[in-house]
Amino acid sequence: MSPDAPVSLVLPCGAIGLVGGWLTADVLEMDELVPRFLLAGVTPIVAALLGHYLTPRIGGVWGDGSMAFGAGDAPADGLPWVDAPGKWTRRGPFVAGVLALWAIVVAGVVNGMTIGLVAGPAGMIIGAAFGAVFALPFVPALAAVLSAANRVGRARAGSIVALSDRRAVWAATAAVIAVALQLGSGLAGAAAPDLGRLVAAMGFAVVAGLCALDAMELARVLKLPRERSGAGDEVAERIAEEIEAGATGVMAAGDDGAASSAARVGGKGTGERIDLGLGDEVHVEVVRPTHAYRGAQQIARVVRGNRERAVAALRAGLMRGAGALAIGAALWGEVWK
Numbered sequence: 001m002s003p004d005a006p007v008s009l010v011l012p013c014g015a016i017g018l019v020g021g022w023l024t025a026d027v028l029e030m031d032e033l034v035p036r037f038l039l040a041g042v043t044p045i046v047a048a049l050l051g052h053y054l055t056p057r058i059g060g061v062w063g064d065g066s067m068a069f070g071a072g073d074a075p076a077d078g079l080p081w082v083d084a085p086g087k088w089t090r091r092g093p094f095v096a097g098v099l100a101l102w103a104i105v106v107a108g109v110v111n112g113m114t115i116g117l118v119a120g121p122a123g124m125i126i127g128a129a130f131g132a133v134f135a136l137p138f139v140p141a142l143a144a145v146l147s148a149a150n151r152v153g154r155a156r157a158g159s160i161v162a163l164s165d166r167r168a169v170w171a172a173t174a175a176v177i178a179v180a181l182q183l184g185s186g187l188a189g190a191a192a193p194d195l196g197r198l199v200a201a202m203g204f205a206v207v208a209g210l211c212a213l214d215a216m217e218l219a220r221v222l223k224l225p226r227e228r229s230g231a232g233d234e235v236a237e238r239i240a241e242e243i244e245a246g247a248t249g250v251m252a253a254g255d256d257g258a259a260s261s262a263a264r265v266g267g268k269g270t271g272e273r274i275d276l277g278l279g280d281e282v283h284v285e286v287v288r289p290t291h292a293y294r295g296a297q298q299i300a301r302v303v304r305g306n307r308e309r310a311v312a313a314l315r316a317g318l319m320r321g322a323g324a325l326a327i328g329a330a331l332w333g334e335v336w337k
Helices: 010-027 033-057 093-119 121-134 138-149 160-184 193-222 234-245 247-253 255-264 307-336
Strands: 272-275 282-287 297-304
Touching: 010 033, 010 138, 010 160, 033 093, 033 138, 093 121, 093 138, 138 160, 160 193, 160 307, 193 307
Parallel strands: 272 297
Antiparallel strands: 282 297
């Protein structure tokens, strides 16, 4: 299987832009509806365009900047990010971060000039300056989302880790919006503080739900044996070797591919197929027939990937989600004081 495709950042960035534009109007204490809705209308459009621009440029590495390579997959020159799906990610974490920062500031300038267009050339110049300044609060917000998006592509498409990484992008988006609205509801110029608190609560509920899904997947992976059932069993060993020899084709082919591999080495059936996403090891569990007429051994489960690396990735995601919920809990009481 190929690495997972990047998550589109159009909707995450657009949603953050909508909330950011509204909160900017609160900071500026805009009482008139026209400039407020102009700011809240243009900002998400520019932010969505920024997300479209960033989508193919970010993705494919661990949070520490290293690629999630399988055994023997490390690049020859030793740079762990050179084969990442993201165009900027391939150039290294520092360059990718600088380019992302540049893109955010440029988007802020464009946003300010677009809004200032209603006041003519002078308004565009002033708007560009304000746009650059007010782009700075978007940097940590978008950095959280881009950090999550940067991990998409490190695992095989459709695997347990890949699906968790895709959910993390939406969890980061929901957490950023929730925290921003919690803080914004305490502003003196807040236009709808109660609505902000309600949306913030919904955002943290989304984060909690996605964390629960990750927790269930982690429990599922932890139940997998560290070694295949009946380690040393000749049929299990031969099935694993057969699948490893053509792992990408067999796992992608599904039941037919696994069944043909099993049949060639004396196994029967396909069993449960689990792709952890990280690593190319194949573990096969077989069940010996217990009926009177003994036949071919049944395949109970075929697991592809490294269990320890998958557990580490899922635990890290849970820790990030728990951190976001802890921040929300700490801020919740302060907002209501």
